[in-house]
Amino acid sequence: MQRAALAALAFVLAGCSGAGGTGPSSSDAFSGLDVELTSTTGAIRGVVVDTAIHPLEGVEVNTRGPGVNRTVTSDAQGRFALGNLAPGTYVVSFTHLLYHKAQTTIEVVAGVEPIVTRIQMEPVFVQTPFHTQNKFVGYIFCGHADVVASPC
Helix, strand or coil, rough: HHHHHHHHHHHHHHHHHCCCCCCCHHHHHHHHCCCCCCCCEEEEEEECCCCCCCCCCCCCCEEEEEEEEEEECCCCCEEEEEEEECCCEEEEEEECCCCEEEEEEEEEEECCCCCEEEEEEEEEECCCHHHCCCCCCCCECCCEEEEECCCC
């Protein structure tokens, strides 16, 4: 019984390790977005999602760093990649018409496969349903309603 409970707990906690997940986490998930890595240059890879963890297409990803100011756009899976970057710290900004701007810094290391940067953007407009509640104070008598003055 204890073994089964421990196995179930290990299975549940395995999802918290980041090893699972549904988003891109390796270079395989970025096929078609190849970046050049050399002994003197590095790269940035990432994915942009909304608050419901849906990929965002069309996000402008602006990268500023050592002698670089480049912009790319996220694809239909929310992925983006920039290669041939000199080692150093880069400021990366994310803009989309329907979402608040986001920004982060990324350290680029030459010749090392980059860690996938995950960005979550908040919508500018949040549509909440309009609710109203009408309270009937009174009683119904033979098919018609008589309103009684509220005690308040």
